[in-house]
Amino acid sequence: MSEVADSMPQNNNYxxxxxxxxxxxxxxxKRPAMYIGDISEKGLHHLVYETVxxxxxxxxxxxxxxxxxxxxEDNSITVVDNGRGIPVDMxxxxxxxxxxxxxxxxxxxxKFDKGSYKVSGGLHGxxxxxxxxxxxxxxxxxxxxxxxxxxxxEKGKPLxxxxxxGTTDKTGTRQQFWPDDTIFTTTIYKYEILANRMRELAxxxxxxxxxxxxxxxxxxxxxxxxxxxxxxGLREFVRYVDGNRTHLFDDVIYINTEKQGxxxxxxxxxxxxxxxxxxxxxxxxxxxxGGTHLQGFRMALTRTLKKYADDNCKRDLEKLEKNHIxxxxxxxxxxxxxxxxxxxxxxxxxxxxxxxxxxxxxxGAVQQAVGEALANYLExxxxxxxxxxxxxxxxxxxxxxxxxxxxxxxRKSPLAGxxxxxxxxxxxxxxxxxxELFLVEGDSAGGSAKQGRxxxxxxxxxxxxxxxxxxxxxxxRVYESDxxxxxxxxxxxxxGTKDDPDALDTSxxxxxxxxxxxxADVDGSHIDTLIMTFFFRFMREVIELGYLYIATPxxxxxxxxxxxxxxxxxxxxxxxIEEYGGNDKNLKVQRxxxxxxxxxxxxxxxxxxxxxxxxxxxxxxxxxxxxxxFSMLMGDDVPPRREFIEKNAKYANIDA
Ligand code: 0RA
Numbered sequence: 001m002s003e004v005a006d007s008m009p010q011n012n013n014y015x016x017x018x019x020x021x022x023x024x025x026x027x028x029x030k031r032p033a034m035y036i037g038d039i040s041e042k043g044l045h046h047l048v049y050e051t052v053x054x055x056x057x058x059x060x061x062x063x064x065x066x067x068x069x070x071x072x073e074d075n076s077i078t079v080v081d082n083g084r085g086i087p088v089d090m091x092x093x094x095x096x097x098x099x100x101x102x103x104x105x106x107x108x109x110x111k112f113d114k115g116s117y118k119v120s121g122g123l124h125g126x127x128x129x130x131x132x133x134x135x136x137x138x139x140x141x142x143x144x145x146x147x148x149x150x151x152x153x154e155k156g157k158p159l160x161x162x163x164x165x166g167t168t169d170k171t172g173t174r175q176q177f178w179p180d181d182t183i184f185t186t187t188i189y190k191y192e193i194l195a196n197r198m199r200e201l202a203x204x205x206x207x208x209x210x211x212x213x214x215x216x217x218x219x220x221x222x223x224x225x226x227x228x229x230x231x232x233g234l235r236e237f238v239r240y241v242d243g244n245r246t247h248l249f250d251d252v253i254y255i256n257t258e259k260q261g262x263x264x265x266x267x268x269x270x271x272x273x274x275x276x277x278x279x280x281x282x283x284x285x286x287x288x289x290g291g292t293h294l295q296g297f298r299m300a301l302t303r304t305l306k307k308y309a310d311d312n313c314k315r316d317l318e319k320l321e322k323n324h325i326x327x328x329x330x331x332x333x334x335x336x337x338x339x340x341x342x343x344x345x346x347x348x349x350x351x352x353x354x355x356x357x358x359x360x361x362x363x364g365a366v367q368q369a370v371g372e373a374l375a376n377y378l379e380x381x382x383x384x385x386x387x388x389x390x391x392x393x394x395x396x397x398x399x400x401x402x403x404x405x406x407x408x409x410x411r412k413s414p415l416a417g418x419x420x421x422x423x424x425x426x427x428x429x430x431x432x433x434x435x436e437l438f439l440v441e442g443d444s445a446g447g448s449a450k451q452g453r454x455x456x457x458x459x460x461x462x463x464x465x466x467x468x469x470x471x472x473x474x475x476x477r478v479y480e481s482d483x484x485x486x487x488x489x490x491x492x493x494x495x496g497t498k499d500d501p502d503a504l505d506t507s508x509x510x511x512x513x514x515x516x517x518x519x520a521d522v523d524g525s526h527i528d529t530l531i532m533t534f535f536f537r538f539m540r541e542v543i544e545l546g547y548l549y550i551a552t553p554x555x556x557x558x559x560x561x562x563x564x565x566x567x568x569x570x571x572x573x574x575x576x577i578e579e580y581g582g583n584d585k586n587l588k589v590q591r592x593x594x595x596x597x598x599x600x601x602x603x604x605x606x607x608x609x610x611x612x613x614x615x616x617x618x619x620x621x622x623x624x625x626x627x628x629x630f631s632m633l634m635g636d637d638v639p640p641r642r643e644f645i646e647k648n649a650k651y652a653n654i655d656a
Contacts, residue, residue: 071189520553
């Protein structure tokens with residue numbers, strides 16, 4: 001994308017000019033998804049990140065300490081910082097105020113500041129002019145030179161030249177925008193989504209204070225404010241995400257250095273769990289698909305720990321050898337939680353969601369940094385080093401035991417060799433794109449679902465009772481669980497992680513909609529969570545591809561004579577009662593206690609029929625926040641779980 005305004009002369013040649021014309025803000029409004037990812041809730045929140053990122057850049061340059069984000073009562077967003085203020089003087093080439101150029105020209109963000117390179121930036125790094133283009137109204141104010149300057153825009157077009165509107169003794173920038181509801185499918189901001197990102201930004205950029213305020217009154221008429229500030233940065237971040245787990249030792253292994261011009265910051269903790277949780281960032285962007293920085297980290301971890309064990313733990317290794325157990329890379333990462341944050345001047349983002357770092361030079365830089373720092377740590381902390389090695393040996397032993405268990409289970413299974421589980425009522429279609437698998441709580445609801453479904457594209461797998469809590473058991477228990485084996489054999493894949501020989505091959509998935517269908521009660525919600533935890537820890541790609549859903553069965557049936565209505569909320573129930581002339585004894589309100597109480601036809605009409613049903617798609621807004629929440633919901637510590645459930649019950653249709 002080039003830095004050219006949308007007012008280039010029109011001509012009929014398909015030359016450079018024509019292409020550049022398309023790069024104006026009109027192009028952003030024509031194809032918004034190309035610039036901000038999508039036009040749904042995700043893209044809507046992206047507007048805030050894009051705006052805040054400019055202030056973060058100003059902070060990283062050393063000129064800004066406070067950023068205030070406010071959700072207005074009218075769902076506008078205001079971002080105020082105390083930086084130097086965007087320059088307002090005339091831009092030599094454009095003959096416009098620099099502020100106007102920043103606000104109306106694509107990619108003009110860091111153009112005036114030659115001293116520092118722009119390291120922050122939203123996922124798409126498109127600049128605040130995109131936010132402007134996608135807002136029905138935007139107001140920019142700059143506090144600078146003792147004056148307040150202002151310009152307003154509609155759909156990215158200035159309403160007047162930059163003007164002075166007052167005086168001030170402060171410096172900084174204030175941006176307020178109202179997202180365009182003709183572009184976005186929703187313009188209602190979610191506090192939690194913004195809070196998770198602001199918390200993350202505060203951890204990633206130690207020393208910056210970010211406040212988030214929601215002016216929309218809640219049920220009790222109250223507004224809400226939180227301040228995010230981290231003195232210790234990643235050290236605090238890793239303690240926070242791993243806070244619900246029990247640690248091998250209390251230390252955070254911390255690295256903060258620069259190698260080959262790449263600033264590298266890493267914090268590591270070891271817990272007594274079985275999963276690997278690495279959260280990696282490049283220029284404050286969560287690289288969920290990993291990349292070269294992660295490669296370098298893993299390589300250094302494996303090599304350094306291996307060398308330490310070879311030099312210091314000969315006896316233990318001999319024992320392993322006797323039992324024909326070889327340590328593999330993943331054994332070094334069991335129970336490891338890490339946050340990796342690096343800054344790259346010209347990042348190359350690859351992969352399906354453009355969140356995989358491709359710069360090859362980064363692997364070596366990170367490997368060197370981690371290799372040196374970790375070797376030092378191990379030498380200086382023999383007790384902690386012993387605990388890590390002990391854990392690695394246990395992991396290797398358990399992994400070999402798990403493989404044996406799985407092989408035994410597969411041999412025992414009459415369906416070994418690609419067969420499908422006996423409980424599965426499969427669909428006739430073989431096209432994954434149109435096929436749906438319902439994971440149904442209980443055999444009786446499973447029966448109704450089998451009768452009610454459209455067998456052409458809907459398959460049913462009944463699950464008896466609660467599935468295993470994978471957060472709390474060793475891998476082999478996961479492989480041995482009947483219900484979990486039924487799920488992955490029905491899906492046509494095997495359980496695994498990225499480096500595992502049984503890595504998930506998503507091209508083999510037999511269904512592209514996997515729909516969890518449980519009762520609308522506490523047990524049902526618990527089963528939803530257990531199944532989501534399984535997918536999050538063992539088949540995260542299924543969620544990332546958008547294949548996991550939750551069905552929403554109705555809560556009530558309101559009936560009078562031959563009229564009836566299904567209701568999903570208390571409000572709908574009241575409305576239906578009113579419509580039918582109020583509560584006389586001829587009126588019947590049935591509360592569905594479970595799916596089993598619905599007959600096959602009702603279940604089809606309300607919950608399974610694509611024409612009528614509402615599916616909730618399971619998404620990962622923020623991987624670090626999800627890690628924290630899953631480990632908390634499934635962990636041992638009761639008080640935080642109770643608090644979370646009490647706070648969120650009203651969103652979840654749970655009646656306890
Ligand atoms: C370039 C130069 C200067 C400030 C900024 C950019 C700037 C941009 C934004 C966007 C949001 N908040 C911001 N704060 C500052 C100042 C150059 C100078 O004063 O010499």
